[in-house]
Amino acid sequence: MADDFHPMLTPAEMARAAEDAAVAKATGRPLKSFLLGLTAGGYIALGFVFFVTSQVGAATVPYGLARVVGGIVFATGLALVVLTGAELFTSSTLTLTARASGRITWGQLLLNWLVVYVANFIGSITIMVLVFLGGVHHNAKSGWGAVVLNTSAAKLHHTFVESLALGVLCNLMVCLAIWAAYSGRTTTDKVIAVTMPIALFVASGFEHSVANMFMIPLGITIRQFAGDDFWAQSGLDPSAFADVTWPSFLAHNLLPVTIGNVIGGGVMIGILYWTVFHLAVRHDGPASVGPKP
Template sequence: MSDPLNAALLTPAQMAQAAEDAAYAKATGRPLKSFLLGLTAGAYIAIGFVFFVTSQVGADELAWGFAKVLGGIVFSTGLVLVVLTGAELFTSSTLTLTARASGRITWGQLLRNWLVVFVANFLGALTIVGLIYVAGTWHNADGQWGKVVLDVSSAKLDHTFVEAFALGILCNLMVCLAVWAAYSGRTTTDKILAVTLPIALFVATGFEHSVANMFVIPLGILISDTAGASFWTDANINASSYSGLTWQSFFVDNLLPVTLGNIVGGGVMIGVMYWTIFHHLDRPGRSRT
């Protein structure tokens, strides 16, 4: 006899349970497994950003909104790969707060998982940075590919701390909603559709994703620091325009506030919120008033 849960979409309450079970499995699993899955997730998000950058070369000739939505849709390839392959992404790993709220894991297990996945995501993203740089992809279209990277990176470092924090919250609201919705899917198509539009929304609107930034900003810094005179001439841009691209600015002005915002947006505003609705408030014996 077939299992009805394998034949139909999960209900919201079942999705909440599936998310908590997945969070528990991540936090109690072997750290090496989380590390290796984290490497792949960081690489997949970076690959999604490579697709985004390519889509934006010459896109200034399109309507602004259309160009951004196009970029958002192609970027979603990264999270689709994460979801379909079971990779571990820091932003969605913030949902382990659901398992902590239920008392199924300790704070130590939660923080260990976050640290392992965060570091692995960074190393995975930097791997793609190195490959893209060595491959010379940033020279494509007479340097316009690299110019998109530089422009996007510079814009991300122009936010105030509070702005970056708020943009991080908004981003991971959408990322964790996408992952949460994907738990309802029973087929590959279901999961792709659940993920694509929320991710396209956050990218198109300019929200901030810590792992995506681990790729694009380091690549922007690398190009800014090492590009020869021919690159700047071919791309018809001034190197001094990107003097603000520094490692200190990346870590302090972007990665720190965005990461904190991602934790609040995904872990608290999605994970803890739905845990409260479908676990805490639905416990047997609780008042329905």
């Protein structure tokens, strides 16, 4: 009946929906998670493509305004993840809620994380290779590639502790966005729910492990293979980016950011809200996650 329809889920119903989704991810077929992980990595990479494009020529725009615009357009990537059911490692940290309830094992949780993480990396690298082969870094007289290099270098200049803390802050916002999206019933609801939290993390310079799987490898690839014409057009000095390398990326960025993402999303959002709502969830029984007929 129409009277039974509610425009959004209650907070307790959102907690149940998040836990049910976590169980479905961790107990599903690894091949399905892998394929959905490939798409998620690709979508986040495409969001970063949009971000880079928005920052070309932004030096004359007030810093805050340019970053907010970049954050809003980057949110396209997470909106696509939510709407298509793709599996993203940062939001998959919420499977800790299902482990806390005893509905999945540690083995199931860790296998899901590993499969999705690897798939996200492959998906991100796939888009990175296509973007490079397409010569996108030459756009705007190589200004597009200059944004990539400057962004990559900035990410690699954080200390280990700074990268970890920025990873925590990032996945606080990503998992809040995912959690809020569970409340929505329509495409519009879900897109609005994810946009501003994601814009906040991007505009503030927080660190997202999967996004960095695209951005920094692209910076490394441009530095190594772009050629003299790129450096001449961009006006950049190649020696200024000598530390944009794979070892630096893996040890000084991806590792601490990944740890921070797990803490920020899985513990500080997932476990926190599980602690707040698990009694209500247990007593109320399964919550409806969609409109009733």
